Amino acid sequence: MGLRSKSSYLKAGLTAIALLVTVSGCATPQQKDGKAVAVMYNEVYDPLEPMNRYFFDVNYALDALFLKPVAEMYRGVVPAPVRDSVTNFLTNLSQPIYLINNVLQGDLDGAGDNMGAFFTNTFLGVGGLFDVAKLNTPVEDMGQTFAKWGIQEGPYLVVPLFGPRTTRAAVGGIADYYLDPINYAAKENDIEHAGLIRTAAHGLDQRSRSIEALDEIEKNSIDFYAAIRSLYRQNRNNMILNGASNSTQLPDMSFDDDDEPVKKD
Amino acid sequence: MFTRRKFFQGTLIAAAMAVLFQPSAFAVQAKEQAALAMVKSIGDEAVATLADKSLSETQKQDRFEKFLDSSFDMKRIGRFVLGQYWRDASETEQTQFLKVFRDYMVTSYAEKIGSYSGENLEIKDATSLNDKESLVHSLITRPNGPPIKLDWRVRKTNDGEKIVDVIIEGISMAQTHRSEFASVVSQPGVGVEGLINKLKEQIKTASN
Numbered sequence: 001m002g003l004r005s006k007s008s009y010l011k012a013g014l015t016a017i018a019l020l021v022t023v024s025g026c027a028t029p030q031q032k033d034g035k036a037v038a039v040m041y042n043e044v045y046d047p048l049e050p051m052n053r054y055f056f057d058v059n060y061a062l063d064a065l066f067l068k069p070v071a072e073m074y075r076g077v078v079p080a081p082v083r084d085s086v087t088n089f090l091t092n093l094s095q096p097i098y099l100i101n102n103v104l105q106g107d108l109d110g111a112g113d114n115m116g117a118f119f120t121n122t123f124l125g126v127g128g129l130f131d132v133a134k135l136n137t138p139v140e141d142m143g144q145t146f147a148k149w150g151i152q153e154g155p156y157l158v159v160p161l162f163g164p165r166t167t168r169a170a171v172g173g174i175a176d177y178y179l180d181p182i183n184y185a186a187k188e189n190d191i192e193h194a195g196l197i198r199t200a201a202h203g204l205d206q207r208s209r210s211i212e213a214l215d216e217i218e219k220n221s222i223d224f225y226a227a228i229r230s231l232y233r234q235n236r237n238n239m240i241l242n243g244a245s246n247s248t249q250l251p252d253m254s255f256d257d258d259d260e261p262v263k264k265d
Numbered sequence: 266m267f268t269r270r271k272f273f274q275g276t277l278i279a280a281a282m283a284v285l286f287q288p289s290a291f292a293v294q295a296k297e298q299a300a301l302a303m304v305k306s307i308g309d310e311a312v313a314t315l316a317d318k319s320l321s322e323t324q325k326q327d328r329f330e331k332f333l334d335s336s337f338d339m340k341r342i343g344r345f346v347l348g349q350y351w352r353d354a355s356e357t358e359q360t361q362f363l364k365v366f367r368d369y370m371v372t373s374y375a376e377k378i379g380s381y382s383g384e385n386l387e388i389k390d391a392t393s394l395n396d397k398e399s400l401v402h403s404l405i406t407r408p409n410g411p412p413i414k415l416d417w418r419v420r421k422t423n424d425g426e427k428i429v430d431v432i433i434e435g436i437s438m439a440q441t442h443r444s445e446f447a448s449v450v451s452q453p454g455v456g457v458e459g460l461i462n463k464l465k466e467q468i469k470t471a472s473n
Contacts, residue, residue: 044444136411219471220373222463226448230441238435243414250394250418251440253345253429 044229045155052158056225059163063207071207083208085129090202091137092121092128097180101140105148110242113137138242142179143172147240156229164232297391300399300419303426307336308386308403326375333374338420338427339367345429346442347457350450354457362457365464372471384408386415397421398429 046052075083099114113135120133146168147153154167165173177183177195186194221227314320314328333339343363344351354362389402401417418430430439450460 044447216377220467221445222460222467223445223449226445227441229448230444231436234436234440235434241435243435250400250430250432250437251345251443253341253418253420253439254395254397255341255344 044233045153046229047155048157052156053225055158055160056228058160059158062161067203067207068211071204071211074204075208075211083205086201087205087209088121088125088131089128090198090205091131092118092125093182093198094139095121095137096182097176098137098140100179100181101142101145101176104142104145105140107140107242110137110140114140139239141169141172142175143169143236144240146172153233153236156233164228166233166236169236296397296421297393297399299421299426300401300417301388301391303336303419304401304403304417304428305388307332308388312386326371329375330371333367333370336428338422338429339363339370341420341427341429342439343367345439346446347450348443348447350447350457350460358457358461361461365461365468368468369464372468387412391419394418400432 078086095114095118099111099118102108102110102114114137117131117133117135117137121128121131124130125132143166151168153169157165157167157170159165159170162173182198183195217227217231218224311332314325320328340363343366344359346366347354347359347362351359385406387404387406389404391399391401393399398418398420401419403415403417405413405415407413414434416432417428418432419426420429430437432438446460449455449463450457452459455463
């Protein structure tokens with residue numbers, strides 16, 4: 001590939017970031033009714049709800065028709081150790097972009113783990129099929145990096161085929177694609193549709209491991225869309241904090257003003 | 266000599282400070298210790314009940330209901346999950362909602378009891394949230410797969426320590442229900458009454 005296409009990637013990336021900053025700027029909560037609006041904003045910011053609900057239904061139908069049956073078949077036919085190796089292989093391919101994001105977030109310990117896991121598992125774990133390093137590296141993406149940089153999450157989106165995203169995470173996902181060294185390596189070696197295959201494999205892997213959990217959420221919820229929206233946003237926040245317990249995340253549960261508010265630290 | 270006197274003064278002030286602040290520091294610790302002890306005792310009981318093979322599924326569910334009523338501050342949780350709509354609701358609606366919400370919790374979580382397969386609850390430590398609440402950190406260790414982080418939000422009430430929220434891997438159960446219920450109540454023509462009816466329907470279909 002020539003130099004020109006590389007610079008066009010860079011341009012696309014920069015455009016995406018600029019777009020994100022604009023969108024998140026528009027998304028500042030309105031302080032019209034004072035506190036109530038601010039609190040509701042903290043819980044959920046979903047101005048595109050009607051459109052999101054539509055795409056949620058579309059995704060639900062597509063999942064029921066294609067992804068879920070294939071995931072069930074995959075789980076039924078392929079033995080567990082092989083499926084584990086698929087997970088390991090996909091995680092190993094993600095280590096370079098995790099590393100880049102950890103560096104951008106200033107988490108050098110995390111980046112060191114990514115480096116260690118990638119080299120150990122690539123060479124001792126047969127190209128990443130086995131997790132020899134056992135470092136349990138968490139998922140790091142540009143959406144989380146943007147959050148660490150202080151960019152607002154923006155409106156909640158349900159992206160066709162891909163599912164729930166905050167605007168920040170959606171733009172981050174595009175940025176990740178253009179930053180990921182594995183995608184460039186695939187291009188250099190003329191591996192066709194590498195990104196598409198990787199995305200599909202990742203989707204199948206994830207779906208096959210969440211069949212029961214999602215079924216249960218659907219069964220016990222009275223508004224599946226709202227339940228998923230809340231779970232998605234809380235999980236994203238947890239990922240941004242790398243699982244560190246943070247009391248600022250917890251809502252206030254005192255009603256009579258008979259105690260101090262939750263300590264912010 | 267001068268510096269030595271200063272040193273003595275400093276020590277005296279430090280000692281006085283230590284004496285002064287000790288009681289409150291002690292009280293804070295006592296609150297966390299109480300929360301920790303409470304979660305420990307119910308954790309032990311829960312694991313013992315789940316692992317007891319002589320109990321039938323119905324007996325286990327009965328115990329779970331009793332556990333929910335005695336260890337959780339259901340009124341506070343119910344009020345929290347209704348959020349801003351609590352104030353709009355009439356007193357009858359509030360009482361009705363609390364009852365239905367409790368039954369909804371029982372039916373949603375009861376079947377999870379059946380899927381128990383040798384997980385263990387490892388209680389770690391507690392941190393203070395405010396003057397009444399502590400967060401007790403624990404881990405569910407599984408025979409296969411990484412441990413799951415489980416935090417208990419415990420509040421000091423007149424009836425002793427009560428659980429007000431359970432946080433799994435950073436996901437608050439109370440917050441999730443609140444968000445979902447708010448979405449239902451705010452739909453045109455639904456309101457608190459509509460929410461109560463929806464929950465009733467849900468309980469009916471789940472228990473069939």
